[in-house]
Amino acid sequence: MSLTLSNRPHPKADFPIFDPAGPNAGIAYLDSGASAQKPKSVIEAVSAFYATGYANIHRGVYKLSANATDAYEGVRAQVARFINAASDQEIIFVRGATEGLNLIAATWGRAHLKAGDAVLISALEHHANIIPWQILRDQMGVELRIAGLAADGGIDRADFTAKLADGKVKLASFTHIANATGAVLPVADLIAEAKAAGAIVSVDGCQAVPHRPVDVQALGCDFYTFSGHKIYGPTGIGILYGRLPVLETMPPYQTGGDMVATVRFEATEFLDPPQRFEAGTPDIAGVIGLGAAIDYIQSLGWAWIEAHEKSLLAHGTAVLSKIPGLTLLPAGSERSGIFSFTVEGVHPHDLGTILDHHNVAIRAGSHCAQPLLNEFGLTATARASLGLYNETEDLDRLAEAVMAAQRMFAPKQRA
Ligand SMILES: Cc1ncc(COP(=O)(O)O)c(C=O)c1O
Structure with a gap:
């Protein structure tokens, strides 16, 4: 049936x-x-790209490269529409949610947190949204707080509120849907509460994006991350959404080609987001496949x-x-x-x-x-x-x- x-x-x-x-x-x-x-449409889009459209992006002066660049950047715009980001600049291509969360910790975390600040997560997290914060705790003296599990398997709302109360939480990072149980967290309310307490808010959307429409502006979060392979796209590609004013305060994650304006031995000038966070040759075919996956979801x-x-x-x-x-x-x-x-x-x-x-x-x-x-x-x-x-x-x-x-x-x- x-x-x-x-x-x-x-x-x-x-x-x-x-x-x-x-x-x-x-x-x-x-x-x-x-x-x-x-x-099939995703498999064929990746295969057709390799068969007839492949070249490296952003550097070529020839048609094949320019077309590949247009296709790659076109998917960025498509992802922005898919999750209702305010601009394409807010969409960073990463390897998956794991890399998205590590990027936030390594860049925003190291630039903005100091010993004595707190990061608040929940008891319902995937390891990818626990360990990056443990590392900041161990290396920087940041406090890691955990909002507990309620008896019904949801998040303990009173504990979440209590852990925000002293104003020390500078970042709250929680899952939209718990991958081990399927519990849907009331993210819109949690985001509003954490923002009101002065925190930057990151949502792990890995288990949500395959199942429901997500509107990052309506949610009001600062970061939202998910993996392409869970939404019927290829492995090796994922999305980190970041609100532009927040991304602009962040140093690069990795460095190298494609993310720089000028390089001299004395100093390097980095590009603006999102290119600042996309060093080296990216998973171009993965991005093309991700675009086809979004088309597929929207066709249903x-x-x-x-x-x-x-x-x-x-x-x-x-x-x-x-x-x-x-x-x-x-x-x-x-x-x-x-x-x-x-x-x-x-x-x-x-x-x-x-x-x-x-x-x-x-x-x-x-x-x-x-x-x-x-x-x-x-x-x-x-x-x-x-x-x-x-x-x-x-x-x-x-x-x-x-x-x-x-x-x-x-x-x-x-x-
Ligand atoms: C809630 C959640 N967060 C993060 C991840 C990590 O995703 P990936 O392995 O695609 O980076 C997963 C994967 O199972 C997940 O379910």
Whole structure:
């Protein structure tokens, strides 16, 4: 069962990896939170760029290079429209969310923080939004504060407010959607509160951008970062959005070619943002593929994507809740795209392996969020995460395979 899109087949047909005659026939792919599969249009855009449009950018005086530059810069403008940034200058191409967050810590953090200042994150973060701040703590004497986990699996709002109260928090950095549980944080409210307390605010949008429209101006954050490979684009490319007045205060991240106005042995003058933060030859083909991925998402439209996900979430919750011994990790007041669960008597890694024998692909482990799992008293869970190509049948197959694993691990009756 699936919602229909007028005049076109279900999006699953757009993804060659799911070809019923191909090597992965019948796979129930439930690991899009780790990385999403690629539609044909993205694969073809990257391939066509290499086949007919490839040259290095920004330097060539010949047509091929000028066209490649136009295509690359065109995607920057497209990304700006996609997340409603005020200008293209606010869009920095990075390798992914990990690099985006490290860039903020290494540039804004080192330029603006000093010993005694505090950085506030939450208990629901991916390691990529924990470790860069730990390093500033250990190297610069910055205090790292953690807004706790609420009993319902959301963020503890009272703790968040309390940790902002003394005015020492200069940067708040939190996830939009927790990758280990699917909890949606009330980011608009958190941003407003942190801004009112005088902090710069960074949002890790990795798990949000594949699932919902994001408007960075409406949110009011200073930074927003996400990865291309989770929104059906290539690996190796991601976006760091930064508000221009903030980017202008930041020194470069890496240095080298393409980010300089003049270089003399005595001194170097850097370009303005975003070029200041894009040293060396970038992942040009990745950028082209990212543009095609955004086109693909927009061709389906957010209305369909969100309605489809809502029906998948309802179905998944219903079928998983019926399984005795399965505990779904709570996700606060709103869940998006992710079911994280444990099954009594079956280790998540065993579960993942058995599910694979049933051609159901999920993730097992700590999901790069060990501190959050520790809060739940766990070291690992099984995680099924949704993409726009999933169908309710994939979730039925998940439930059946979990029950088959339970039967395998059930204590044998003595004769
Ligand atoms: C919430 C969140 N933040 C950051 C990351 C890191 O993304 P990447 O590995 O693409 O840099 C991930 C990836 O799983 C994530 O889910």
